[in-house]
Amino acid sequence: MSSQKPVSHYRLPTDLRPRHYDLTIRTDLEKERFTGFVKIDLDVVNATKVITFNAAAELNIGTATLAVTTSGAEIAHIGTKIELDTQRASLIFPQELPVGSKVTLRIEFEAALTDSMTGYYKSTWGKGTYALTQFEPTDARRALPCWDEPLLKATFSVTLVSRKGTVSLSNMPARSGVVVADALTEHLFEGVKDGSWFATSFETTPPMSTYLLAFANGEFAHLESSYTSPLSGKVRPLRIYATPDVISQAQYALGITEKALPLYEQAFNIEYPLPKLDTLVANDFDAGAMENWGLITGRTTAYLVDPENADFAAKKRIAGTQSHEVAHMWFGNITTMAWWDNLYLNEGFATLAMQHRIHPDWKVDADFINNHLTAALRLDAKLSSHPIEVEVPDAGQIGQIFDSLSYSKAASGTMIIVLRMLSKYVGEDKFLKGVSLYLKKHLYSNTVSRDLWEGIGEATGLDIPQLMDNWVSKMGFPVLTVTETLSGIKVRQDRFLEDGPAKPEDNKTIWSIPLGLVTASDYGQAVVDNTALLETREAEFRLDTTRSFKLNADTNGVYRVLYTSTRLAAIASEAAKGDSIFSLSDRIGLVHDAFALGKAGHLPLSDALNLVHELRAEKEFLVWDSIDASLAGIILTWWEDDKVTELLKSFRRALCSPLVETLGLEYSQDDSADVTQLRTLAVGGAASTGDPGTVKALLERFTKFTAGDPHAIPVDLLGVTFVTAVEHTGAPAYDAVLKLFENPPTPSIKVAAIRGLTSAVDPALHERTFNLIQSSVRNQDIISFFRGLASNPKAINALREFFEKNYHTINSRLETTFSMKYIIQSVYIGFAKEEDRVKAEEFFKDKDIGKYNQALAQALDGISAKAAFIKRSSLDIVTWLEQWEKIL
Structure with a gap:
């Protein structure tokens, strides 16, 4: 760590602060290039001769001039410095800019529209090309010279010059009237007068960070709706855009937007501040979706579903994605983290979202445990994990914190304490009041975690900053060991690690832990004590152990609970009852705890299998x-x-x-x-x-489906049917599924086809899949293929061989995206021998792993943990299963 470069090496100087950007972009989709001109109004905070801003290497900077606003004088720079490693450019001037002065920097620039899925990039569809932006976390600098840090908020006025017959979009609504170029930008307006091009000028945004700026141009169609603000009565238009061939599949997502916005207004007691909210669905998109203020963007699988035959998984994915992005309009966009080490302030609340109010029948709060809590705790149980609040001075490493700890753990791990668990602990009404106080106090500004805790503390009267400190600043989470005493229970906390008990040097943190004690009343009903708090290494709590009890009511907490085998069996027996005192969420948590504790060696894995056997009538x-x-x-x-x-x-x-x-x-x-x-x-x-009967039924349906009966396979069974067909019949089914992948009528069929293609048993079909990845799979879909192959035992070794042989090509395709770290995890997640870890370490020893070193460390830790798990539990699992077969 001593060799780490200082923060000043990566962060911009603070001598100047941007106040407003006047941006003009000319997009030529035919030539796949864009040209631009930006005027940036700056306040001089400290006297300086140097103006330093962000600009990526692929952005070609042209003429740059500086005007002093007060005098109108222009100052020519006498030198330029380009820093490729930090993506910064500096203009050097002959005289100091005095403190308090206001200047305007004017820069020409241009770049190619590439398929990088970052910056301002191109996406393709059946009839051509369109362009859109993806700037989070640090890619606005790929599209324009700017101060590309979240703290440096400014307003933006955007003008887009585009070819006739296309649609231009940005964060704000288009202004009415004719757009007139000035002398500095008239070269970008060529063709506008004769009607072959057109210009659209958009209203000025509120103050916002550069990563939220968005614009797009292409042949888009749209669906339209609106919502009425419950706070003001204003009616705001809502639109969703996509290419004309798929726009009919966007109605469901538009409906989610319409439902979500008023819910958030009521929850935060703050009206949505922009005049409109659009969503653009993209064919090529790195992440799932992006919360650009007023213009959400996202991939087809996150937003499109067949309106006549929607599968449930797709509807859940769309509802979850859009409710998350709409939440960002407040949490992240109005109030923004000061730097990326507080990313969870954005992602945590957005993941918590209001989906449970949109679809209460989906039991979202309980589903949250399976979809977020488990993923977060699995990652945070590794020594190679990181705290929620983690230093990331290097912009090149920011992408690594966009993981389960920021998305899922922020909402279900330590931020379950911060958010979900904290909400239960203080009460949802007080919690939301505190969030509202926080947002109102920091409207259009930047915050750190303590600002949120103080808002909730003000609403509750509790010392929230003290309660939250270790959950946010320290790695890991605890396992609570429960020992029964004559008067109740003794509870001890230690750090939980997936590969066994923590060593003393890794077990120093003491968390403040709400215990959530569930006990049975005299009438056999559940009684929950949400006030019990463990703030020391161990403590005793009085309760009647002759009755059923458990800790972590509704699995609200970010910890595992270890009982004796006898007590766990008693809890399992109670949980299996039709009128159990243990809730749905309690039972889900019991299952996950038992398997995690079994993997870590805290209890026999057979105890987890016993629990499952008890719950077989669930x-x-x-x-x-x-x-x-x-x-x-x-x-x-x-x-x-x-x-x-x-x-x-x-x-x-x-x-x-x-x-x-x-x-x-x-x-x-x-x-x-x-x-x-x-x-x-x-x-x-x-x-x-x-299972013979199930396999036979699915194969029959697959035969009918490929013979032309579109209703032979229920849409919810497309994936498993394609997988079963390819696994059991090989090449003929593979060929049929490949045709569906190459021309999918819906995103659901495309997702199912990828599952099918990656499930092949025959090595020859694996080779065909690898060739497909190299030749025609979109960059955004590579990770889906890797994940599918990683879950196929017959392909695990071949996947590693393919990846390592083609590493440089794959890395080159994905180096600007988030995907590479997920590729690394997928390739090595299946291995469970120490020699496989050694092989992986040997392969990467001469590679530049700076952008995915955490993901690699986590994958390697996972191999060691699995190896220890197998060594520890093989005899136990075989013994239990053989005995189970005898009594079956």
Whole structure:
């Protein structure tokens, strides 16, 4: 760490502060280039002869001039300095700019529209090319010279000059009237007078960070709606844009926007501040979506669904994505983190979102445990994890903190304390009041975590900063060991690590932990004590242990709970009752805790299997989701051991097949969300373990579907059917699925096709898939192929070989995106031998891993943890499963 460069090496000098950008961009889609001119009004904070700003290497800087606003004098610079490693440019002037003066920097620039999915880039569709921006976290500098740091907010006036027949979009509504060029920008308006080009000038934005600036140009169609503000009664237009061939699939996402906006206004007691909110759906997009103020952007799979035949997974994905992005209009856009080390201030609340109010029947709060809490705790259980609040002076490493700890943990790990758990602890009304106070106090400004804690503290009267400190600033989370005493229980906290008990040097943090004690009343009803707090290494709590009890009510907390095997068996027995005192969320948490504790060696893995066996009559989809995901993970861990794998598959098949018999393979609009999802899960589990009846039924449906019957496969079963067909029939099914991938009528079919293509058993088909990745798979979809292959035991070794052989090509394609770190994780996630870790370390020893070193360290830690898990638990799991088979 001593060799780390100082923050000043990466951060811009503070001598000047931007106040306003007047930006003109001319987009030539035919030539795939753009040219621009920007006038940046600056306040001189400290006297300086040097103006330093961000500009990426691919942005060609032209003439630059400086005008002193007060005098009108122009000053020519006498030198230029370009720093490629920090993406900065400096203009050197002959005389100092005095403190308090106001100047305007004017710069010409131009660049190519590439397929990088960063900066201002091109995307393609069936009839051509269009262009859009993706600036988060530090890519505005690829599209214009700017002060590209979140703290340096300014207003923006944007003018787009584009070819006739296209549509131009930006953060704000278009101004009415004719756009007139001035002497400095008239060269960008060529063709406007004769009508072959047109210019659109947009209203000025509120003060905002550069990463939220957005613009786009292309042949777009749109759907339109509106919402009425519950605070002011104003009616605001809502639009969703896409290419004309798919716009009909965007209606559902538009409806989510319409529902979400008034909910957030009411929750924060702050009106949405812009005159409109648009969403643009893109064919090529690195992330899932992006919260540009007034112009949300995102990929097709995050926003499009067949309006006549929508699968439930797609609807959940769309609702979750858009409610997240709409939340950002307040949390992140109005109030923005001061620097990227406080990213979770943006992402945490946005992930928490209001989806539970949009679709209460989806049981979003409980689903949150499966989709966010588990992923976050899995990552944070590694020694190579990082705190939520992590120093990131180097802009090149900012992308690494966009992971489960910032997205998921921010909302379900330490930010479950910060947000979800904190909300339960202080009460949702007081919590939201505190959030509103925080937002109102820091409108259009930048914040750090303490600002949020002080707002919630003001609303609750509690010392929230003290309570939150270690959850945000320290790595990891605790495991609570429960020991029963004569008068109750003794609870001890230690750091939880996935590969075993923490060493003393890794076990120094003491967290303030709300325990959420669930006990049974005299009448057998659940009683929850949300006031119990563990603030020391260990403490005793009085309760009647002759009655059922557990910690972490509703799994609100960011910790694991370790009971004795006897107590866990008693809790399992109570949880299996139809009238159990343990809630849906309690039962989900029990499953995840048991498997995580088993993996870490805190309890026998057979205790987790006993718990699952007890819960085999469970009715709730979300509990089954936790069970099935846990078992699938165990099967994939032992993929190199045929005996263990077959025993585990038999166990999983015995759980899923009865559900298939009960629920069948037919879907109805009258089905509840629970029934729909449970049927899909059960069929997937039964098919993946080779249940003969399920496999036969799916293959028959696949044959009819490929023969021309579009209704032969229920849309919710497309994925598992394609997987089953390719796995069991090989090349003929692969060919049929490949055609669907190459020309998918809906995003759902494309997602299902990728699953199918990556499930092949035959090595020859793996080679075809690798060739496909190299030749025709869009950059945004490479990670989906890698993840599919990584979950296929027959392809794990081949995937590593392919990746390492083609590393430089893959890295070159994805070097500007977030995807490379996920590629690394996918390639090595399946391995479970120390020799595989050694091989990986050897491969990367001469590579520049600066942009994904954390992801690599986490993947390597995962290999070691799995190796220890297998060594520790193989005998236990075989013994239990063989005994289970005898009593089956």
